[in-house]
Amino acid sequence: MRFVVALHSVAVPEAGVAAMAPDAQLGRFLGNGMLRQLAIDDMDSAAVVLRMSFDEAFPDLAGRHTPDEDRWFFRERMFATCWLWGYFDGKELLGFIAFREGWIDQLYVLPLSQGRGIGTALLLVAQSRSGHLSLWTFLRNKNARRFYEKHGFVLVQETDGARNEEKEPDAMYSWRPNGARKTEALPGPADLNR
Numbered sequence: 207m208r209f210v211v212a213l214h215s216v217a218v219p220e221a222g223v224a225a226m227a228p229d230a231q232l233g234r235f236l237g238n239g240m241l242r243q244l245a246i247d248d249m250d251s252a253a254v255v256l257r258m259s260f261d262e263a264f265p266d267l268a269g270r271h272t273p274d275e276d277r278w279f280f281r282e283r284m285f286a287t288c289w290l291w292g293y294f295d296g297k298e299l300l301g302f303i304a305f306r307e308g309w310i311d312q313l314y315v316l317p318l319s320q321g322r323g324i325g326t327a328l329l330l331v332a333q334s335r336s337g338h339l340s341l342w343t344f345l346r347n348k349n350a351r352r353f354y355e356k357h358g359f360v361l362v363q364e365t366d367g368a369r370n371e372e373k374e375p376d377a378m379y380s381w382r383p384n385g386a387r388k389t390e391a392l393p394g395p396a397d398l399n400r
Contacts, residue, residue: 249280
């Protein structure tokens with residue numbers, strides 16, 4: 207298996223990933239795919255990935271935003287406040303991560319592309335650039351919760367969802383390299399809700 211990053215390239219065996227320097231872990235090739243940092247021109251595709259993934263996972267919450275609202279959100283909010291990386295198969299965006307100092311704001315993979323290591327590769331991008339990360343996910347999103355726990359995130363708190371747009375009970379997770387835990391409460395995410 208090869209590892210490649212836009213602007214950085216390195217070839218290593220998959221077994222050596224965990225022991226590699228963080229920048230060398232980036233850009234994992236999976237099949238014909240490649241990770242790269244997203245540009246403003248990629249924001250419309252990221253909005254589509256979000257909507258398709260979210261609506262399939264939560265059909266009862268589908269349709270809360272129009273495609274125009276989703277595109278605006280990515281172009282004006284996510285691109286302006288986060289680092290965005292995507293996983294591409296050729297020219298098709300299959301998944302993306304949006305993160306900033308200490309927080310993962312979005313991580314979505316198209317439903318038909320899940321279970322192929324794309325989410326893990328995207329998560330490695332954020333972990334390699336951060337001393338710690340926190341995120342929110344819905345309590346009922348068992349797949350996401352298992353995924354984050356598998357990758358070293360620990361549950362910090364659960365809420366009734368009164369502060370999120372969907373009013374869904376949610377859970378905050380936190381990650382530190384090598385499983386280091388910080389015991390005091392972490393601040394909530396910046397208000398990026400639409």
